[in-house]
Amino acid sequence: ExxxxxxxxxxxxxxxxxxxxxxxxxxxxxxxxxxxxxxxxxxxxxxxxxxxxxxxxxxxxxxxxxxxxxxxxxxxxxxxxxxxxxxxxxxxxxxxxxxxxxxxxxxxxxxxxxxxxxxxxxxxxxxxxxxxxxxxxxxGVNKYLGPLVTMMGKMVKNMIYFVVLLLVVLMSFGVARQAILYPDEDASWSLIREVF
Missing domain, CATH: 1.20.120 (Four Helix Bundle (Hemerythrin (Met), subunit A))
Known part of the structure; x- marks a missing residue:
């Protein structure tokens, strides 16, 4: 039928x-x-x-x-x-x-x-x-951008390890530079900013 x-x-x-x-x-x-x-x-x-x-x-x-x-x-x-x-x-x-x-x-x-x-x-x-x-x-639901968003999320997680390593290097040289150039500084919170 x-x-x-x-x-x-x-x-x-x-x-x-x-x-x-x-x-x-x-x-x-x-x-x-x-x-x-x-x-x-x-x-x-x-x-x-x-x-x-x-x-x-x-x-x-x-x-x-x-x-x-x-x-x-x-x-x-x-x-x-x-x-x-x-x-x-x-x-x-x-x-x-x-x-x-x-x-x-x-x-x-x-x-x-x-x-x-x-x-x-x-x-x-x-x-x-x-x-x-x-x-x-x-x-995330877009077939072109979705995979890129996922990759970006994973990349940021992996990048944190590199940022920690970079921070160690920056801190060590920043503290040494600040201490050599300005040996008579008074204690203040602005010293932290000056290290970077």
């Missing part, structure tokens, strides 16, 4: 389009880029005591992201909360996300007070570094 495939109705087409994994991925990626643009604008321009619209968007995005992380923990496989959390925290990006969400919220709390607004702004500035680095997680 020959069954002909009937075309999908418009409503079903729209549903299938918006529930497709590729659509979700691109929607998430575009929303993330928009968040980065808004957060970048927030940290680059003068900050008033009342949050600007780009900052409000950034706050809403982070709070929504926090809700998503909580949902991920709750819907994970294990039954016990402790096991759910340990399964969720096994992925390093989840752990970093949680830490930098908390860091953002601390910055927001300090930023909303006039006495500590500058400290909150500095926390925002440090926090945005992570959110830019998180693009590496998105790029």
């Amino acid at each position: 020959d069954k002909r495939m009937r075309p999908l109705r418009l409503r079903k087409k729209i549903y299938e389009f918006f529930t497709a994994p590729i659509t979700k991925f691109w929607a998430d990626s575009i929303a993330y880029i928009l968040f980065l643009l808004m957060f970048t604008y927030t940290v680059l321009v003068k900050m008033d005591l009342t949050p600007s619209w780009p900052e409000i968007y950034s706050i809403c995005y982070i709070l929504t992201f926090l809700c998503e992380k909580i949902r991920e923990i709750i819907t994970s496989e294990p039954v016990a909360i402790r096991h759910k959390f340990s399964v969720w925290a096994w992925n390093m990006w989840n752990t970093y996300d949680a830490g930098f969400i908390i860091f953002f919220l601390v910055g927001l709390t300090l930023r909303l007070r006039a006495s500590s607004m500058d400290v909150g702004r500095v926390i925002y500035c440090v926090d945005i570094i992570y959110w830019y680095l998180r693009i590496l997680n998105i790029l």
Whole structure:
């Protein structure tokens, strides 16, 4: 019996389009880029005591992201909360996300007070570094950039050993140079900077 495939109705087409994994991925990626643009604008321009619209968007995005992380923990496989959390925290990006969400919220709390607004702004500035680095997680699914991101991660781990060796050489010659050129220096924290 020959069954002909009937075309999908418009409503079903729209549903299938918006529930497709590729659509979700691109929607998430575009929303993330928009968040980065808004957060970048927030940290680059003068900050008033009342949050600007780009900052409000950034706050809403982070709070929504926090809700998503909580949902991920709750819907994970294990039954016990402790096991759910340990399964969720096994992925390093989840752990970093949680830490930098908390860091953002601390910055927001300090930023909303006039006495500590500058400290909150500095926390925002440090926090945005992570959110830019998180693009590496998105790029990991790209067939061209994904392997490069993985290789870069392994390379950084191996490079730490070379940095330690370089630091030993720099410290030894830096201390000797500083001691010979400036033998009568008083004790201060700036001496550490002068060694390098």
